[in-house]
Amino acid sequence: MERKLASIQKIDNLSPIDGADLIxxxxxxxxxxxxxxGEYSVGENAIYCEIDSYLPVREEFEFLxxxxxxxxxxxxxxxxxxxKLRGQISQGLLLPISIxxxxxxxxxxxxxxxxxxxSEALGVWKYEPPIPAELSGVMKGSFPSFLQKxxxxxxxxxxxxxxxxxxxxxxxxxxxxxxxxxxYINNGLFGVCSRNLELLENEGNSFxxxxxxxxxxxxxxxxxxxxxxxxxxxxxxxxxNPYKLKGQQVKFFNGFNIDxxxxxxxxxxxxxxxxxxxxxxxxxxxxxxxxxxxxxxxxYADGKSALNPNANREGVVIRNHGCTISFKVISxxxxxxxx
Numbered sequence: 001m002e003r004k005l006a007s008i009q010k011i012d013n014l015s016p017i018d019g020a021d022l023i024x025x026x027x028x029x030x031x032x033x034x035x036x037x038g039e040y041s042v043g044e045n046a047i048y049c050e051i052d053s054y055l056p057v058r059e060e061f062e063f064l065x066x067x068x069x070x071x072x073x074x075x076x077x078x079x080x081x082x083x084k085l086r087g088q089i090s091q092g093l094l095l096p097i098s099i100x101x102x103x104x105x106x107x108x109x110x111x112x113x114x115x116x117x118x119s120e121a122l123g124v125w126k127y128e129p130p131i132p133a134e135l136s137g138v139m140k141g142s143f144p145s146f147l148q149k150x151x152x153x154x155x156x157x158x159x160x161x162x163x164x165x166x167x168x169x170x171x172x173x174x175x176x177x178x179x180x181x182x183x184y185i186n187n188g189l190f191g192v193c194s195r196n197l198e199l200l201e202n203e204g205n206s207f208x209x210x211x212x213x214x215x216x217x218x219x220x221x222x223x224x225x226x227x228x229x230x231x232x233x234x235x236x237x238x239x240x241n242p243y244k245l246k247g248q249q250v251k252f253f254n255g256f257n258i259d260x261x262x263x264x265x266x267x268x269x270x271x272x273x274x275x276x277x278x279x280x281x282x283x284x285x286x287x288x289x290x291x292x293x294x295x296x297x298x299x300y301a302d303g304k305s306a307l308n309p310n311a312n313r314e315g316v317v318i319r320n321h322g323c324t325i326s327f328k329v330i331s332x333x334x335x336x337x338x339x
Contacts, residue, residue: 003151005126006119008097008112009048011040020086026094030156030294034090047095047118051335053080056123060099070127079127082335089332091156132237134206135179137199143182144191144198146258150180150230151195152317152328155294166290168320171266173253174282174306175328176232177239177314177338181207181250184228185220186258206233210250219276226258227272232281234307243307251281253317263323282306284316301329312337 013027017034024037028048040046054070055061055078068078082091100109103121112118119125143149155162182193192199192207201208210233211217220227235241235248255264255272264272266286273280284306291297305313315330 003050003126004115004117004119005053006047006049006117006122006124008045008114008116008118010114011042011044011046011094014040014042017086017088020088023085025088025090028092028094030159030162031091032089033092033094034085034088035094039096040094045097045112045114047097047099047122049080049093049095049122049124051080051082051091052127053093053119053124054078054127055080055093058123064093072127072130082332084336089336091332091335134204134237135194135233137194137197137205137207138202140191140198140200142198143193143196144184144186146186146261147182147184147193147228148256148263149195150182150254152326155297155318155327155329158327159294162290162294165325168325170285170288170290170318170320170325171283172285172288173280173317173319174284174313175315175317175330176234176251176281176305176307177242177334178232178234179206179238180230181210181233182228182230183211183216183220184226184256184258185217185223186226186228188221190217190220206237206248210248214250214278216276228256228258229272229276229278230254230256242311243305244311245307249279252278253281254323263326265323266319266321269323281317288318290318297329298332301331302333303331 009028011026011028015025017023017025022037023034025032026035026040057076061078064078068080070077070079080093097109097112100118100121180195184191192211194207199205199207229252231250231252233248233250234243235245252273255269301315303313305311312334313331314334315328317328319326
């Protein structure tokens with residue numbers, strides 16, 4: 001699912017903040033964000049910019065300079081991140097639709113509907129931290145079209161279907177703070193990918209180095225099927241190595257049958273991991289029932305990592321056993337401390 005960084009959304013609720021006279025908390029989809037009191041109304045449409053949005057340097061965004069200014073190479077802008085104001089978590093930015101008045105065709109902004117994306121009109125793009133050389137590698141091509149990328153949707157963006165999800169049982173894994181890695185065999189060809197690119201093998205590239213250490217090409221070829229493994233590359237030189245590991249390694253979280261274009265079920269994936277002798281991400285629960293609210297789920301996501309009890313876990317990934325439903329829940333404690 002392509003992420004909409006800036007889109008038209010309805011304000012579902014407005015609530016007071018204890019001890020605050022000038023600000024209140026708005027609920028948009030499943031997100032909570034602090035806004036100026038009286039500026040918006042429940043049911044009103046507004047522009048919602050998600051965290052990790054990178055806004056251009058323009059007069060209308062200058063109020064963000066003190067808290068959000070960030071330079072990326074030659075690019076200057078304002079990065080939206082998780083913050084806490086008067087004890088209230090705030091994730092994102094609300095803007096009035098009228099800000100688009102001079103940025104799209106005259107009067108067109110008045111006809112925008114909930115869900116319409118306006119990232120391009122505002123010049124908003126996704127903030128991406130610099131990639132170390134050993135992870136960037138040499139591009140072979142784009143991420144293969146016969147595979148699926150690993151980026152699950154955040155639960156806050158699925159608020160409208162959360163009630164339906166409660167009908168299913170799930171399993172829970174820890175979301176590790178690393179770099180997404182994909183390894184596949186397709187019609188005899190072995191491939192290695194980062195989150196967005198297929199990589200050529202070259203000396204020093206961490207994705208390929210781990211593949212060779214695990215003999216993944218040989219092991220996948222022995223299966224005699226077209227299949228892909230996806231996991232998180234963690235360890236030294238990656239995201240500050242919060243787990244204090246020696247060297248680098250991959251913990252796998254997903255298998256994908258290329259010919260059938262489907263993710264493996266939990267049972268299939270565990271059996272495959274055991275057969276290949278590879279390690280999975282920590283499994284926290286195999287019979288999990290969703291709580292009543294997204295807020296409760298966010299509390300559940302907080303906690304210490306199973307890999308290092310001194311490190312906050314990034315969050316959890318929740319999937320049903322058939323892997324037809326999956327989403328991530330990022331820990332607010334992790335976001336506040338890491339951003």
